[in-house]
Amino acid sequence: MAAGVYLHIPFCKSRCSYCDFATDVWRDERSVDRYVTALIAEIGNSKSEILTSVDTIYFGGGTPSLLSSDQAASILNAVSSRFEVASGSEITMEMNPATVSPEKLRAFRELGVNRASFGVQTFDDRDLKLLARGHDANDARTTFRQLREAGFSNISFDLIAGLPGQTMQNWSRNLDEAITLSPEHISLYLLEIHESTPLAEQLRSGRRTAIDEELAAEMYELMLDRLAAAGYDQYEISNFSRPDLQSRHNSKYWTLDPVYGFGVSAHSFDGVQRYANERDTAKYVELVESGGSAEVTRESVDVASEFAFLGLRMESGIDLAEYEHRFASDLRNTYRAGVEEAINNGLLHIFDGKLMLTRKGKLFSNEVFAVFV
């Protein structure tokens, strides 16, 4: 089985009001160059993965589309010198509206980047302001057109639902516009409020009001119906694609294939253990520059348990025979009480030898996953 490579680029033009990712504001070229040099050194120092075959590479962030094409090229060269990159690999870059020129998009495409994960979030300018996204809906339309003109034929939209003050009408308009633009893939995120963010403060002070869970669930259901009617297949709880255009990289996380992560706060899974890098960019750079490892945590994974609850995220569910073959145990026996209760409550069902979430189960998925943890 081929592995994936994840590359974290932590820089953004400014910080969004809901963000708690490991990001830094893009200050000057020198510090970005220094980070890229450290990232390349970390890739070069990774010993155990040498000559591992990989078929997906993913630039995540942050805003990787702020990289110059030369920086992206050096990073890809470092990956190719450490891993056997299969021909036809999926190479994704997260891109935000108004962060790329047509020339840069063409250069990324020439480097082999063949999939854009595009941070649209919403087409509503009021909501974009609330999120402090630093772009408006027109920027998103323009960058999307430029992506197409540069030859990107595999584009994924990130959409975010459950924003304070968001109405069904407003959400429905977002879906209309996304469907009209017709990207190959759509990922849905439900807004999560993180304690130390400006948005959390706005909610605490009463300047904004969070929407209730019932409305968020209705938004999710509307999305299921509208995307199905528009010809998108749901292949994971929050991911929809045109036939055969699922994210191959993200699917590796749900099927427990190895993914090697590089860069600040990057996570890796080698098939047995999960490990993570330092979360502070300056410390990460210092660690790598001093010749040390950037790794700060490592833990063994209960593969059988993760195979179960991550597998349930997928529309294809868990193949019970495969589970038994792989872990020498019958999943229905191991988790008997929880599975039976979830089936009786209409959250899980078994079809064609596979255990799957029902439509209701997708709405209460955390409750179902708790059975397997």
Ligand code: SF4
């Ligand atoms: S663009 Fe993404 S990573 Fe950057 S600040 Fe906004 S939410 Fe965070």
